[in-house]
Amino acid sequence: MKYTCNETFERLQDYLDRELSEDETRLVDEHLSGCGVCAEEYEFEAMVLRHVQCRVREPLAPADLFSKIQASLAAESSAA
């Protein structure tokens, strides 16, 4: 069995998120390695996603957040 361009495209977002079954992943892999059009679309979508992810990966939690939580938990525990 082989996927058509349409069948591949329908699965592209799930493929990007590694949400396809092993069989589906293999079929998409096979199609992308033999179809320049779909491969280009896939690479582009992957690039856009990487850039967007990179922009939202910040910020780290403020250094004092966890200690603040610990303090309020301690207060809650002793009040109980």
Add this chain to the structure above:
Amino acid sequence: MMTEELSVQHRFERELQPIVDVAFRYAFRLTGNRDEAMDLVQDASLLAFKYFASYSPETNFRAWFLRILTNRFFRNRERASKLATESLDAAPDLYLYDRFKADGIPVDREESVASVFEKINEEAVQAALAKLPEEYRVVATLHLVSEMPYEEIAAVLEIPVGTVRSRLHRARKQLQVHLWELAQAYGITPKETQ
């Protein structure tokens, strides 16, 4: 009694510590504000601690905690202003890809995409996310900040996996439309990217 109390708190903190960063990032992207995000994570922590007995050990603490945080966020929002449930028009597939092609920007080069994203900074992406209807924004944000599998997102938001999938895919398409609008507002033209 005292040592018993301490050990519950200690167990809770041990679960919480590794996910504080992702919880804060998620809260920050939801609220768009550092102080509100701090408050939200702290509120959720207290609430989660209170109900920690209902958490089954060895299950997914991250999903359990983020569910509490998300519910807290929606509760606060409801109080502030009743949300209009906005529908999301179907954005076209491959929107950016087609816009790049139409404007003669090479789609197969990392540099051309990178040059557009140089202009679309963190605030711009935040603004683009903020334009999404809330139920789409929550799914997209959760996936972007944590790369959680769909099933875990479904557990956090208490919605079916199929709903996660369709909301995420539609949100991403709409996000591309917003990003292109922003890129244009920032004056990005093919000439500049060459």
